[in-house]
Amino acid sequence: MAKVGIFVGTMYGNSLLVAEEAQEILNAHGHSATVFEDPTAADWDNNKGHYALVVTSTTGQGDLPDSIAPLFHYLRDTVGYQPDLHYGVIALGDSTYANFCGGGKQFDALLQEQSAQRIGDMLLIDANEDPEPESVSNPWVEHWATLLK
Numbered sequence: 001m002a003k004v005g006i007f008v009g010t011m012y013g014n015s016l017l018v019a020e021e022a023q024e025i026l027n028a029h030g031h032s033a034t035v036f037e038d039p040t041a042a043d044w045d046n047n048k049g050h051y052a053l054v055v056t057s058t059t060g061q062g063d064l065p066d067s068i069a070p071l072f073h074y075l076r077d078t079v080g081y082q083p084d085l086h087y088g089v090i091a092l093g094d095s096t097y098a099n100f101c102g103g104g105k106q107f108d109a110l111l112q113e114q115s116a117q118r119i120g121d122m123l124l125i126d127a128n129e130d131p132e133p134e135s136v137s138n139p140w141v142e143h144w145a146t147l148l149k
Contacts, residue, residue, distance in 0.1 A: 005047035009056030009068025062102020085116035
């Protein structure tokens with residue numbers, strides 16, 4: 001089964017909750033998932049050759065949370081081309097704000113630009129409609145787990 005690194009960007013804990021539930025689901029499907037709450041460049045590099053699941057909220061004007069921004073900058077400024085990377089994105093946001101789910105969309109755009117291969121569709125969770133994000137993310141992760149090899 002697959003090894004999955006779950007890279008979390010959170011401000012108030014919702015993304016971490018989603019990531020922890022995703023870890024349980026993936027492990028129940030026979031995969032080996034690890035949550036990185038404050039992901040570092042070393043965490044990303046050590047996960048090379050395996051799947052990545054980015055779970056991030058959005059702050060300010062569509063920005064990434066401080067906990068994951070350094071990883072984003074490392075990927076953008078240092079890593080570059082990643083054609084062997086297979087990944088998924090769960091983006092949390094609030095549609096009453098401009099740049100809805102901007103953090104996750106930025107991460108997805110960067111990885112696409114680096115020729116990484118997204119597995120499945122990006123999941124956008126609206127806090128305005130779904131105050132318990134895991135109620136939306138858990139079924140998505142159940143399906144995503146079946147797409148991993």
